[in-house]
Amino acid sequence: MSIKAGAYALCLGAAVMLSGCEWSTEERIAAAAQQRWDALISGDTQTAYRHYSDAFQQTTPYEHFKNKVHGTGLWSRAKVGEVRCETSSERCQVAVDVTVTMKMRGLSNPVDTTDRVSETWVKQGWFSDWRYVKQ
Template sequence: MLIKNTVSLLLATSLLTACGSGEEALSKAAEGRWQALIQGNMEEAYQYYTDAFQKTTSQEMFKHKVHSGLWKKVKVKQIQCVESGKRCDVAVDVAVVMRMPGLSKPMESHTTLHEVWVRDGWFSDWRYVDE
């Protein structure tokens, strides 16, 4: 009986820990994808996309489709999860640097992007959904 209770307690603790740290892991994944994009590391950025995306878009096609250099910095502002933490909407503040005609210095502008992230199973990685 003691072993059964101990196993149940360990399982419950691990599930609560997984749920509690899910948003932190998701925040790190979202920022990791953006940092890879900002740095022009398309190979790393590609790894954050869902398996379905990777099956339909080759890494070479992805490299030609996405152009870095426009974004400067990123910060996750809010995470809102549905479907028991398997699907989350992530609000990301992205700073963009643009050269404007007639201005000597580039201008920085901020915008909030809303991204969808999913995970399959209890312990899988978060993946970005390209909509």
């Protein structure tokens, strides 16, 4: 392969990698937050755990985290809403509507109730992905 062909291949590869950067910061955070909630709802605690900040993971072993997750089976759905980032774009607030489905005594059908949860997401470094900060 000539130097010119090698440079072309390198540029083409970089262009393909950078084409994934078309999402805005808010869209990337919304996707990560939705993935975390989808994992929690389905009981996939290992995937959910990966979305937590490095500081959380360093102080909370996975086994402890797995044993402390108490909403699986009650949460029926979550929908990420508004994402607001600080001007530094290294810390963002995410609004998530979380629905819980509960069986109530005396009612034949389960009852859904939805509440809005506010989450904080941070970027931990230049090449880092966005991570959830447990409050």
